[in-house]
Amino acid sequence: MNRIDHDGPLVVGGGLAGLSAALEAAPRKVLVVTPAPLLQACSSAWAQGGVAAALSETDAPALHAADTEAAGAGLVDAGATRLLTADGRATVEWLASLGAPFDRDAAGGFAVSLEAAHSRARVARVGGDGAGRAILSALVAAARAAPHIEVWEDGRLRGLIQDGTGRVRGALIERDGRLVEVLAPAVVLATGGAGGLYARTTTPASLLGEGMALAYRAGAEILDPEFVQFHPTAMDVGLDPMPLATEALRGEGARLIDGEGRFLLGEAADADLQPRDVVARAVHAARADGRGACLDARTAIGAAFPHEFPGVFAACMRAGLDPRETPIPVAAAAHYHMGGIVAGPDGRTTLPGLFAVGECAATGVHGANRLASNSLLEAAAFGRRTGRAAARAGPVSGPTVALAAPPDLAPEALAVLRRTMSDEAGVVRDAAGLTRALAVLDDLEARTPGALPLVAARLIVEAALARRESRGGHWRSDFPTAAVEARHTRLRARALAMAE
Known part of the structure; x- marks a missing residue:
């Protein structure tokens, strides 16, 4: 070497x-x-x-x-x-x-x-x-x-x-x-x-938390890995990763609506400018109950789209959708760790x-x-x-x-991991889903021990299971309120602790 x-x-x-x-x-x-x-x-x-x-x-x-x-x-x-x-x-x-x-x-x-x-x-x-x-x-x-x-x-x-x-x-x-x-x-x-650990993501799919995983293996302390931010307006046009419809569109007056044109978060002019976790859950809920979710920029942006937001406009047009005439279908997707x-x-x-x-x-x-x-x-x-x-x-x-180079996950195993993370450790979490995710991780680790994406995913899932409250980007449907005291999760050498 x-x-x-x-x-x-x-x-x-x-x-x-x-x-x-x-x-x-x-x-x-x-x-x-x-x-x-x-x-x-x-x-x-x-x-x-x-x-x-x-x-x-x-x-x-x-x-x-x-x-x-x-x-x-x-x-x-x-x-x-x-x-x-x-x-x-x-x-x-x-x-x-x-x-x-x-x-x-x-x-x-x-x-x-x-x-x-x-x-x-x-x-x-x-x-x-x-x-x-x-x-x-x-x-x-x-x-x-x-x-x-x-x-x-x-x-x-x-x-x-x-x-x-x-x-x-x-x-x-x-x-x-x-x-x-x-x-x-x-x-x-x-x-x-x-973000690449998730099937629904706005980030490059190659970003799999491997730096965090290697630092953890080496003995570095990891803080609050359960907190993943889900962007509420990823464009749901069949692409992986999902193109992003920037939050600035809502800053300029674009509105989130369901399939029947009703406002997702209420009629107030600033209703869609709440923190991202609130908006992401509203989009997730609308899709989960079959109402759908769209970002309507026809009135707020309209004809100005090509020069005011050229990146979003180009992504829409590539997907066969003209945002000047049609609301953009959106979903909540992993966006930031x-x-x-x-x-x-x-x-x-x-x-x-x-x-x-x-x-x-x-x-x-x-x-x-x-x-x-x-x-x-x-x-x-x-x-x-x-x-x-x-x-x-x-x-x-x-x-x-030098730590030995870990094995790579096979493409089919990575696909299973990404679906599991989006389904069980996504916008809305509960103990049953997180436990199912751990079982999938156990199975994948038995076949590819030490693979870094599995190390990173386990840090997220185990910390999410241990945090029995809802706070910020971490929402537990079985623990929907925040604890009285805000505490960090600190992880080192596989020892999980909630600390001051």
């Missing part, structure tokens, strides 16, 4: 979080490893809404923080959230300085839009609904031009390398079917979320040498329910902090041990 000694951070993942970290680690040499060419197979490029930040004269970081805490249903870390929202304007300006073409108002400032559960219009967008790809394209160009960054666009993370104390010393990377040990003073996991690897704002995990940032990390800023468009802000703001911290890691010597 080949071994490479890299004197600088090793960043696994080429989305917004990973590239922000890589750029800010200068002048240290950075190796970025991603399993697909940059701009492909990462959620950052698919984000439609934009970057949430206090950018207007009527807004302030404290107001943004208060909205974030309210959405998070008692489990938001106030300190991390204050840091995040205070970084808002500087982060947007940094992205703009790299070439991100944010929409501007008549005075040249950042144009901002209103999204659900925000008390102010504060979402900076690009081209209506193209923020993710436009922002990430700017970072990709900057990374390719940066002399301190080397990119492997054909490398898959297969394991973590540790020493006898548990310190992470590098990673096992697969390239062209061959394994390479890459030793580095700091490993930054920016591996994305776990609030839980993940415990990490601070600078990416430090509970394992020395290991950093985590972006969706695979749990920094405490999303709590039980992520506030719309906070994810791109977190990826860039905390990505920059993580890059600077990882760059300060000094050399380490001594013997190392």
